[in-house]
Amino acid sequence: MMQNMVGALNSALDIILQEDKNAVLLGEDIAKDGGVFRVTDGLLAKYGEGRVIDTPLSEAGIIGTAIGMALGGLHPIPEIQFAGFMYLAFDQLINHAARYRSRTRSARSVPMVVRTPVSGGVRTLEHHSDSPELYYSHVGGLVVVEPSNPYDAKGLLIRASHMEDPVVFLEPTKLYRLFKQDVPEGQYEVPIGKASVVRPGDDLSIITWGTMVPVVKNAVEKKGANAEIIDLRTISPMDESAIIESVKKTGRAMIVHEAQLSFGAGAEIAARIAEKAIFELDAPVLRVASDSLPYPYPGYEQYYIPNEAKVMQAIDKIMAE
Amino acid sequence: MLKDVFETSISYMQVMDEQGNIDQQLLPSGVDDSKITEMYKWMSFARALDAKVLSLQRQGRAVTYAPLVGEEATQIGSGMAMGPNDFFVPNFRQHGVFLVRGLPLDAFFLYWKGYEEGNAIGKGVNAVPYIVPVSTQLPHAAGIAFAQKYRKTGGAVVTYVGDGGTSEGNFYEAMNFAGALKAPMVLIIENNGWAISEPRSEQTMAKTLAQKAVAAGIPSIQVDGNDVLAVYKATKDAIAKSAEGPTVIECLTYRMSMHTTADDPTKYRNDAEVDAWKPRDPILRVRGYLSKKGLWDDSREAAMAAEQLKQIDAAVEKAESFKADPRSMFQHLYSYIPDTLKEEMDAAIAANFWQ
Numbered sequence: 205m206m207q208n209m210v211g212a213l214n215s216a217l218d219i220i221l222q223e224d225k226n227a228v229l230l231g232e233d234i235a236k237d238g239g240v241f242r243v244t245d246g247l248l249a250k251y252g253e254g255r256v257i258d259t260p261l262s263e264a265g266i267i268g269t270a271i272g273m274a275l276g277g278l279h280p281i282p283e284i285q286f287a288g289f290m291y292l293a294f295d296q297l298i299n300h301a302a303r304y305r306s307r308t309r310s311a312r313s314v315p316m317v318v319r320t321p322v323s324g325g326v327r328t329l330e331h332h333s334d335s336p337e338l339y340y341s342h343v344g345g346l347v348v349v350e351p352s353n354p355y356d357a358k359g360l361l362i363r364a365s366h367m368e369d370p371v372v373f374l375e376p377t378k379l380y381r382l383f384k385q386d387v388p389e390g391q392y393e394v395p396i397g398k399a400s401v402v403r404p405g406d407d408l409s410i411i412t413w414g415t416m417v418p419v420v421k422n423a424v425e426k427k428g429a430n431a432e433i434i435d436l437r438t439i440s441p442m443d444e445s446a447i448i449e450s451v452k453k454t455g456r457a458m459i460v461h462e463a464q465l466s467f468g469a470g471a472e473i474a475a476r477i478a479e480k481a482i483f484e485l486d487a488p489v490l491r492v493a494s495d496s497l498p499y500p501y502p503g504y505e506q507y508y509i510p511n512e513a514k515v516m517q518a519i520d521k522i523m524a525e
Numbered sequence: 526m527l528k529d530v531f532e533t534s535i536s537y538m539q540v541m542d543e544q545g546n547i548d549q550q551l552l553p554s555g556v557d558d559s560k561i562t563e564m565y566k567w568m569s570f571a572r573a574l575d576a577k578v579l580s581l582q583r584q585g586r587a588v589t590y591a592p593l594v595g596e597e598a599t600q601i602g603s604g605m606a607m608g609p610n611d612f613f614v615p616n617f618r619q620h621g622v623f624l625v626r627g628l629p630l631d632a633f634f635l636y637w638k639g640y641e642e643g644n645a646i647g648k649g650v651n652a653v654p655y656i657v658p659v660s661t662q663l664p665h666a667a668g669i670a671f672a673q674k675y676r677k678t679g680g681a682v683v684t685y686v687g688d689g690g691t692s693e694g695n696f697y698e699a700m701n702f703a704g705a706l707k708a709p710m711v712l713i714i715e716n717n718g719w720a721i722s723e724p725r726s727e728q729t730m731a732k733t734l735a736q737k738a739v740a741a742g743i744p745s746i747q748v749d750g751n752d753v754l755a756v757y758k759a760t761k762d763a764i765a766k767s768a769e770g771p772t773v774i775e776c777l778t779y780r781m782s783m784h785t786t787a788d789d790p791t792k793y794r795n796d797a798e799v800d801a802w803k804p805r806d807p808i809l810r811v812r813g814y815l816s817k818k819g820l821w822d823d824s825r826e827a828a829m830a831a832e833q834l835k836q837i838d839a840a841v842e843k844a845e846s847f848k849a850d851p852r853s854m855f856q857h858l859y860s861y862i863p864d865t866l867k868e869e870m871d872a873a874i875a876a877n878f879w880q
Binding site: 267 | 645664702
């Protein structure tokens with residue numbers, strides 16, 4: 205059926221709650237209100253307040269309690285209303301969710317999926333538009349996933365709920381309702397840790413994810429470039445072999461992400477390409493990202509987020525080398 | 526208009542006073558002299574264990590260690606109040622609780638030698654490992670308590686925090702969450718008077734720490750934390766009514782030694798204060814009671830100490846025979862080894878980096 209990302213995620217949560225009696229949803233405004241973006245709409249009526257839980261307004265409390273639920277044998281799926289508020293729970297994610305399995309040599313684990321909307325472009329207040337994938341990827345121990353379309357969103361979320369690991373599931377706000385796609389009604393998984401080739405090409409590899417996937421697609425089409433677009437889908441642990449394989453084939457690599465340029469995930473990818481494929485490159489690796497500033501107020505966001513023009517210029521630059 | 530809309534008070538409970546006199550009205554049912562003797566033995570065992578790790582640390586055979594000496598009644602009283610279905614969530618000083626809850630001693634020493642393998646606590650021990658960042662374990666306790674209620678396993682979750690930890694946001698968030706979820710959690714404030722170099726008076730203007738529960742709408746009580754019977758009773762009572770929701774128990778005890786082996790308390794506190802607490806020692810109090818009744822003497826003491834030391838030495842020997850395998854760092858990060866991580870592990874092995 206044709207669904208946008210919100211509908212696909214809602215359907216995934218419905219399936220997860222149906223198939224796993226130990227799955228519970230918790231978060232602010234997720235039950236009666238169905239979540240501020242309506243991702244959890246209708247689930248309270250179907251599964252009751254014992255499993256779809258409106259919590260106190262307390263991000264560290266939500267994630268800390270969810271970690272406890274997981275330690276106690278449940279599979280919690282907490283929602284943090286916006287990624288910019290998740291820093292209050294950063295300690296719980298970095299110090300505990302990421303470390304519990306290792307700390308106990310697998311005697312205990314924290315199977316949970318933390319959902320939160322990320323990235324900008326929708327003219328919201330300060331702290332509602334951050335792209336924090338790098339923060340959660342750096343520590344190790346967390347799985348960081350970010351879908352760019354409804355089909356992947358549903359399949360990745362179902363896959364995440366089947367894992368025994370803590371998954372940080374980043375949902376690009378801008379893509380929630382941007383387009384619809386044919387999404388199977390039933391259960392299916394999209395593999396975590398595997399990138400997808402959105403579009404094959406021979407002259408240039410563009411590695412991207414989240415909100416930048418449609419931007420890159422449009423830019424490549426408008427340029428008529430013979431570019432291979434790789435949607436990373438899982439930021440960490442990264443599908444390095446997909447990247448290196450593509451770059452070795454095309455000889456050019458560009459990384460496009462919405463998060464700030466400096467110390468971003470693009471730097472990690474560029475370093476891996478340098479380590480494993482530098483002699484097969486025809487041009488220096490190029491990164492396209494937001495400038496190295498905290499996300500601005502909505503009046504300025506159009507000057508901040510990489511757009512098609514910025515990507516098209518970068519394509520010209522790397523193809524001229 | 527102005528009217529009172531809320532009032533409260535905090536009770537203080539002591540069952541056995543410093544001279545060993547018992548308030549019979551408060552003595553919990555099922556507690557007889559043989560139970561009190563058992564409490565005495567566990568408290569003595571905890572102190573002996575503590576002394577052993579301290580000595581190993583001074584010899585470079587254990588890592589930085591947080592001693593419990595002086596706090597045995599708080600830990601053993603609450604630990605013995607727990608039943609088989611109850612779950613224990615520690616901070617970093619609850620060695621006595623681990624001991625009485627059945628953590629194998631070699632696992633305990635393995636942890637204090639610096640190996641995660643000491644935390645591989647089997648399902649037989651209803652506990653999670655030591656948690657170091659202060660108060661961050663408390664929301665976990667609320668969540669585990671919720672899970673127990675959800676899965677109808679019965680039992681409560683008993684968790685611990687120090688006096689300094691009550692200044693943390695996680696402390697309030699955990700109480701408030703457990704309250705809102707009506708989760709069966711018992712939160713014990715092990716108020717030992719000091720957070721490293723900061724006395725309890727510098728933490729808050731609040732007269733008691735127990736009263737902090739009032740803000741979350743949770744019942745609380747303050748007890749003599751050096752009175753093993755008071756701690757036992759308060760914990761038993763809280764567990765018994767945990768189906769209705771959480772309880773907070775503030776145990777007034779005293780840190781007789783350093784915060785950890787990394788600091789020197791003579792720099793920041795007076796000996797006079799420590800001396801004033803010596804007559805209130807939790808172990809001497811019970812020994813006085815048992816001696817008066819003719820239930821304890823020097824020969825029993827010597828036999829007990831020798832037996833405990835034997836167990837401790839055997840556990841140390843076992844822990845010291847442990848052979849670390851650096852691959853375990855990689856193998857337990859995720860439920861699987863990602864390719865990129867395996868490459869790092871293989872590179873370290875190929876380079877002989879661990880030899």
